[in-house]
Amino acid sequence: MDTWATGDGRRATGDGRQATRRSVLFAARSAVALHRLLDVLPVFEGDDRVERYFTLVPGSEFGVGALAAVGRAGGRTIPWDEARGRAFDLVVAASPKGELSELHGPLVLLPHGAGYGKTLPGEGSGGAPSGLDRAYLTSRGRPVAALHALAHPSQVDRLAVESRAAATVTTVTGDPTLERILESAVLRPKFRAALGTGGRRLVVITSTWGPESLLRRRPSLPAELLAGLPYDAYQLALVAHPNEHSERGALQFREPLRPALDAGLVLAEPHEEWASVLVAADVVISDHGSTALYAAALDRPVIAAYDGGRELIPGSPTAELLAGSPRFAGPDSVGAALAGHRPGAARARTGLAFAHQHEALARLRASVYPLLGLDPPAWPAVPRLLPVPARPAGGPGAFAVRTRISGTEVRVERFPDRVGPDGHFLAAESGSAGRRHEETAGLLYRRSPGEPAPHAEGRSAERWLLDTLADHPACQTAGIILSPELCLLASRSGPPLAARIEQSRQDGTAYLPDPAAVLCGLHAWRPAPPPEFTCVTGGRANRVRLAPATPAELARTVWAGP
Structure with missing residues (x-):
């Protein structure tokens, strides 16, 4: 059937019927931002009226990982110069940084992580939560986004402190990534079987990126835990921030970990598999990265291993979680945390981080389809289940x-x-x-x-x-x-x-x-x-x-x- 452009964003068919089409550009500047965007694809799932494009926003040293992730997902990519030269019906991003103002179309900002508990010294306004910084959310006093989706009402209040103008375009949808994790929690036995965990306790180390991260401050921690936790009682896994994989490259990232990997350390892939490993976990050792909040939402006991610094924002959900968690003091901390854990205690500490659990995709769909000028699909937006993690290769000989x-x-x-x-x-x-x-x-x-x-x-x-x-x-x-x-x-x-x-x-x-x-x-x-x-x-x-x-x-x- 022949089609031709109508000039108003729709396409006309040869028999006179109007077939509405809308273009959505997913703009990512890093791997972690791209992963967040992929988690919201079910919002548009099954809708052939929506054409999906991906582009890499320049300016980030972590952009290489984003392109690789798009390739693995099979997304249709367009160069940045082409993207900024076209008009889109919607632009979706999970980071306000970069030259998003050069793109043409209403901008929707999604949560970049959980809790907005980290600030990056020397960047933006200084002291502002990364992702809620007025330096990136406003231009000439006006919000850069048409819609800013947040995970909890307290984040709206925090943003209003930074910029009343930016707070006027917010809506609370919940966290799509958490929704995917919770939907997949029933697969825990399957994930543990794939990892070869068996009757052992799975201990997961989570590390954010940057100089205050757990891996930067304690690079030998995985090996130390493997040396202190009996192999038949514990299995050890590492979830590292995608920026660490991107910045160093796979070889440089893995080589310092080689003794631990040879000793049985499970290294989770940064896209999707990290969440599968978190579902399989029994206990989590974490720095101030937002992954700790996802672990607590699964009610896994969290052991705090952040040694202090300038990045963690006092009073944030992450800070409150770590303050109420046992401190890491060596391998013996693991058994003590497991013995002292009470069901529901960890989950209760995430009350100010996540709202509308199990509703995030539905609420997000209801918010973005009006921007497209379309009625949303009749079928529900269902989170995609997390993949079964790859079985670790080999093991200690x-x-x-x-x-x-x-x-x-x-x-x-x-x-x-x-x-x-x-x-x-x-x-x-x-x-x-x-x-x-x-x-x-x-x-x-x-x-x-x-x-x-x-x-x-x-x-x-x-x-x-x-x-x-x-x-x-x-x-x-x-x-x-x-x-x-x-x-x-x-x-x-x-x-x-x-x-x-x-x-x-x-x-x-x-x-x-x-x-x-x-x-x-x-x-x-x-x-x-x-x-x-x-x-x-x-x-x-x-x-x-x-x-x-x-x-x-x-x-x-x-x-x-x-």
Whole structure:
């Protein structure tokens, strides 16, 4: 069907009908601003009357990440020079900074983060909340935006202190990003399974950007926590501000973290995945970044790790949250915060940050469609669920192991050898650890792959156990994990044994430990472990029964595999 321009922003069809079209430009100057814009796409979802464009607002040192994020989302981008030379029916931005005045169309400003609790010394008016600064929100005494959407009425009051003129164009919609997080909270078990968390507690470090951020002030914190929190009790993840990824580049950002990454640190991607990891978290260690407020809205206990400075605004929701949270004082703070957490306590501290929860997209749609001169779609605006986080690649190949035997109970604590403290012995996984670890490990074990690879070669389990002991003089115990409940092991004295691990149950939940931790407990009992004992890992106890390995078990083929 032929169409032609009508001159008033609409297009006419060849049969005389008018097909209304509206152009919406999403203008971002950084990756974090672009991520906020992507969270509001459901406002226009399914509406073919709306044409969506993206452009990069120049002037930010963090702009490279924004372009990459647009590319991943499949957005249609137009160069800045083209964008400022065209007229749009609506311009949507999540940051008031940059030359937005050069764009043509009514401007809608969205929340850039939660709580507006941070000021950037030397920028704007000085002391004003970043995102609510009159230096960027007014021009010649008039508001630059046609509509400024905020998350809570208190933010309107705060803006009025900065500029009464800017406050006149505000509306309180709620926070679209929080709405997406809350909508996805039911996926928590799925997210934890994808991360391989299991029965462990997921500890998430959140760091904002800039000189007062947690990572800038304590760059070794991830490694220190991995060295102080037993591997079978805790998993550690890091959520860093997108500006940190953009400013340093992926390589430079990751390299200082390499010891922690090799030791099992989960590094969340800055777009979407950070929120998925937050949903999966059990406890959050945070500086003064706004991510702490999202964690508290999920009712996760927050541990304050901000050492003070000029950036945190006194009396802001973030400041109040941190003031009412336990202070970080080393790895022991984690267990204390979890034990002291009371349901609802963290969420209650976000009362002045988020209003209209579960209504943000609907309220935003009702506010922007009149600016487009269109009736909103009949279907509801539904938040898009967060993606399932990627499973971490690999994991520690070697552990420093501490054990304590009492009666028929052995307690096992494993720490990644890359960062961990000294242990009673070294346990290494064949095929994952390097030569140095394989040659010095007292316990050397492997996991049997489920399916042989094409053209695979294999050995019997008995042959692998005996060859491993013969080829590694330092190795005193060799083990094979055949399933989550069955291991085979051999030492330099006595016949090969089969260890059967029983499930433990608590409050209707079944739990099986990592069989490698059980092999560590068996190695601690050499040369003569009892036929039945309790292995305690990560605070949970599992019964283990030993018996001589049967000929059928020893004949099992162990395939070479990844």
